[in-house]
Amino acid sequence: MDRNGIISSIVFIISIISIIYALIFNPANWIIIGISIVGIPLSVLSLGLIIMARAKKDEEEDRRREPFIGY
Amino acid sequence: MNLMANILLNVLIAFLVGSVLLGLYRKVVARVQSRPGPPIIQYLLHLLKFYIKESSFPKTAAMPFYIGIASILMVIWISAVIVGPVTQGSLLIIFGIYAIHKIVEHNAGSSSGSPYGKLSCVRAVYSAAAEVPLFAVLVIIYLKTGSMGISDIINYQAVNGPLLYAIPLAAAMYLVLIISKAQYTPFSITKGKDIVSGYETEHFGLLRGYLMISESIMWYMLLWIFLTVFLGPISPIAYIIGMVGITVGIAFISATSPLLNPNHSVILQIIFAIIGIVGSILMLNVL
Numbered sequence: 001m002d003r004n005g006i007i008s009s010i011v012f013i014i015s016i017i018s019i020i021y022a023l024i025f026n027p028a029n030w031i032i033i034g035i036s037i038v039g040i041p042l043s044v045l046s047l048g049l050i051i052m053a054r055a056k057k058d059e060e061e062d063r064r065r066e067p068f069i070g071y
Numbered sequence: 072m073n074l075m076a077n078i079l080l081n082v083l084i085a086f087l088v089g090s091v092l093l094g095l096y097r098k099v100v101a102r103v104q105s106r107p108g109p110p111i112i113q114y115l116l117h118l119l120k121f122y123i124k125e126s127s128f129p130k131t132a133a134m135p136f137y138i139g140i141a142s143i144l145m146v147i148w149i150s151a152v153i154v155g156p157v158t159q160g161s162l163l164i165i166f167g168i169y170a171i172h173k174i175v176e177h178n179a180g181s182s183s184g185s186p187y188g189k190l191s192c193v194r195a196v197y198s199a200a201a202e203v204p205l206f207a208v209l210v211i212i213y214l215k216t217g218s219m220g221i222s223d224i225i226n227y228q229a230v231n232g233p234l235l236y237a238i239p240l241a242a243a244m245y246l247v248l249i250i251s252k253a254q255y256t257p258f259s260i261t262k263g264k265d266i267v268s269g270y271e272t273e274h275f276g277l278l279r280g281y282l283m284i285s286e287s288i289m290w291y292m293l294l295w296i297f298l299t300v301f302l303g304p305i306s307p308i309a310y311i312i313g314m315v316g317i318t319v320g321i322a323f324i325s326a327t328s329p330l331l332n333p334n335h336s337v338i339l340q341i342i343f344a345i346i347g348i349v350g351s352i353l354m355l356n357v358l
Contacts, residue, residue: 022075029074033153036078041145044284045138048277053125 004049012046015039074157081156082149082288085295088311089287090115092294092318096253099322118283126276131184140179141278144285147171151292155299159222162209165296169206172289173199176261176270179282183273191269194260194333201340202251204348211241211351212300221299228303235301238354242301244347246317247340249293253321257331258340264330294318 015038021027022035072080094114101108110116128137147168154160154168173195180192213219215238216227228234235242251258262269274282294314298305302313331339 019075019079023073023079026073026075032074032078036075036082036153037146037150040079040082040149041142044145045142045281048122048281051123052277053123055125 008046008049011042012050015043015046019043077157078149078153081152085148085152085156085288085291086284087115087287088314089289089291090118090283092314093287093290095315096318096322096325099319100255100326103323103326114283114287118280118287120280121276121283122280124276124280126278129184129273132273133182133184136178137182137274138278140175140182141274141281141285143171144175144179144282145288147175148285148288148292152288155221155292155295159225160220162212162219162221162224162296162300166206166209170199170203173202179274180261180270183270185273187266187268187272188270190266191261191272194263194266195270197333197337198251198258198260198340201337201344202248204341204344206248207344207348208241208244208248211238211348211355214352214355224300225304233302238351240347240350240354242297244343244351245297245301247343247347249297249317250321250324251336251340252289252293253325255330256321256325257328258336260331260333260336290318 018035018039022032022039026032091111091114094109094111097113098108098111128134151165151168154164176195177192177199180188180190180195182188209219212224212234215234216224218224218227224234231237247258250256253259254262255264262271266272271279271282291314294317295310297317298310298313302309305313
């Protein structure tokens with residue numbers, strides 16, 4: 001897994017754990033609101049970064065060399 | 072209900088209802104223009120397709136700002152859900168969220184490095200001159216109800232009847248604001264067809280999907296605020312009917328009216344704002 005994938009996975013796990021923590025342990029309201037405002041957007045973004053399609057190795061090289069073919 | 076569960080549920084409802092309403096919007100625009108149009112769930116499908124699509128980031132993008140600004144859009148509209156349906160807090164925070172939304176439009180355009188994005192970025196600043204006065208509708212609501220709290224405003228309407236009848240010009244001003252946030256309406260200059268997709272032009276793939284999720288929450292919240300602040304305590308069914316009605320109405324406007332150029336759009340909005348503010352203050356003093 002590349003560097004972006006590892007960072008995204010870590011962020012996703014942390015944000016999901018914080019959301020589950022708020023769901024189960026019901027901490028003070030300001031903590032829950034903080035977790036919602038930061039955790040939900042981060043979990044959605046990091047999940048997207050993890051599951052998005054990636055170019056195959058050989059395709060990647062072609063794209064880098066001729067990025068504007070077809071325009 | 073647990074606060075976190077309440078927030079998650081409301082965000083999910085806002086996302087699903089908002090995306091279906093935006094799909095309906097496109098369908099109505101198409102039908103008015105005698106096209107079959109996409110299915111109503113097309114916006115949702117489109118969004119999911121983008122979300123899992125392979126993404127690359129332009130060389131000209133200002134990283135990590137380019138990604139961060141997309142996150143800020145979601146942060147602010149999730150905050151709006153918390154301040155609105157979840158806690159029924161202050162309208163003043165909603166005003167702040169709207170102001171930040173203008174900043175996001177501006178910065179998303181400038182962070183990409185695309186000329187279309189930059190044009191949209193300039194237009195976002197330009198249009199803020201008109202849309203922020205329109206949001207002064209909140210002052211009129213305060214003058215009428217004596218409170219900025221959404222729960223207080225709901226209680227006021229439960230006793231005195233909907234504000235829509237008491238301050239109709241303020242409601243009209245807010246409606247103009249909603250129109251300016253819909254796609255291809257006369258006032259939506261930041262995403263006009265002439266600049267491709269405006270500030271979103273270089274946000275494609277995953278980031279476009281991410282922005283679309285935020286925009287569906289935004290659409291739901293704009294309609295929710297209108298219905299709550301001007302119609303008062305209404306049932307969930309009435310919310311759905313109201314949201315569908317307003318979306319269809321704005322889709323008609325979008326389908327049958329031209330895209331105004333930025334100068335005309337802003338001047339027209341300022342005229343609406345002046346008529347709305349002066350007229351409402353006069354009505355408040357007379358009635």
